[in-house]
Amino acid sequence: MTSIxxxxxxxxxxxxxxxxxxxxxxxxxGIKLGLEFFCxxxxxxxxxMRKFGLPIFLDLKxxxxxxxxxxxxxxxxxxxxxxxxVHAAGGRAMMEDAKAAAGMHTKVVAVTMxxxxxxxxxxxxxxxxxxxxxVERLAKLARDAGLDGIVCSGAEVAHARKIWxxxxxxxxxxxxxxxxxxxxKRAVTPRQALDAGASILVxxxxxTQAAEPDVAAREIEATL
Ligand SMILES: O=C(O)c1cc(=O)[nH]c(=O)n1[C@@H]1O[C@H](COP(=O)(O)O)[C@@H](O)[C@H]1O
Numbered sequence: 001m002t003s004i005x006x007x008x009x010x011x012x013x014x015x016x017x018x019x020x021x022x023x024x025x026x027x028x029x030g031i032k033l034g035l036e037f038f039c040x041x042x043x044x045x046x047x048x049m050r051k052f053g054l055p056i057f058l059d060l061k062x063x064x065x066x067x068x069x070x071x072x073x074x075x076x077x078x079x080x081x082x083x084x085x086v087h088a089a090g091g092r093a094m095m096e097d098a099k100a101a102a103g104m105h106t107k108v109v110a111v112t113m114x115x116x117x118x119x120x121x122x123x124x125x126x127x128x129x130x131x132x133x134x135v136e137r138l139a140k141l142a143r144d145a146g147l148d149g150i151v152c153s154g155a156e157v158a159h160a161r162k163i164w165x166x167x168x169x170x171x172x173x174x175x176x177x178x179x180x181x182x183x184x185k186r187a188v189t190p191r192q193a194l195d196a197g198a199s200i201l202v203x204x205x206x207x208t209q210a211a212e213p214d215v216a217a218r219e220i221e222a223t224l
Pocket of ligand 1: 008009010034059085111113114115116151152172173174182184202203204205206
């Protein structure tokens with residue numbers, strides 16, 4: 001069975017990225033490449049990482065006016081990402097245009113509320129309501145804009161899935177019991193995220209910074 005774990009490769013170094021994936025390729029279902037990797041290595045880097053034959057999740061969290069985001073999504077066509085992120089806060093028209101611009105085989109998912117934020121951060125940026133309300137509102141907007149799903153924390157995914165049963169739910173910020181949370185504030189365990197309805201789990205440091213990344217990935221997989 002294909003693993004639901006996407007390993008987050010957050011490094012600017014292509015050789016380091018290749019080394020990690022070489023170690024964990026048999027224990028993960030896909031590779032997530034984000035801003036750090038893309039800013040340093042661009043299209044060339046993504047094409048190199050595609051050579052492992054795993055699905056690529058290109059996490060660029062696009063957030064701009066609809067025309068700019070649509071053009072950026074078009075410019076990524078040749079990379080054939082399996083999954084692409086935009087920010088739900090970019091609004092309905094931006095999400096509609098992003099989806100229309102994406103290739104047929106690319107899922108476009110909207111980041112709702114970053115897992116590094118909590119209630120205090122919401123208050124600071126002037127958002128009303130709690131994380132559940134925020135995720136629910138943006139999940140409905142993403143669904144109505146025709147996207148494939150959302151990114152949210154494991155703490156909200158059960159609620160979000162109730163209002164969007166067929167949605168594709170990406171859950172980052174997951175931590176095995178006892179692991180350091182780092183900058184993640186709404187972390188749950190991989191098992192809790194899966195039980196709550198996650199479609200895939202994005203896991204970075206608990207795997208990539210382990211002494212033996214393959215063992216770490218295998219141990220997490222064994223809890224699922
Ligand atoms: O879109 C994401 O993947 C994402 C959204 C979010 O709300 N929180 C979040 O942590 N992520 C990404 O998920 C990964 C989490 O990495 P670790 O905290 O090291 O497991 C990072 O690459 C983040 O960019």
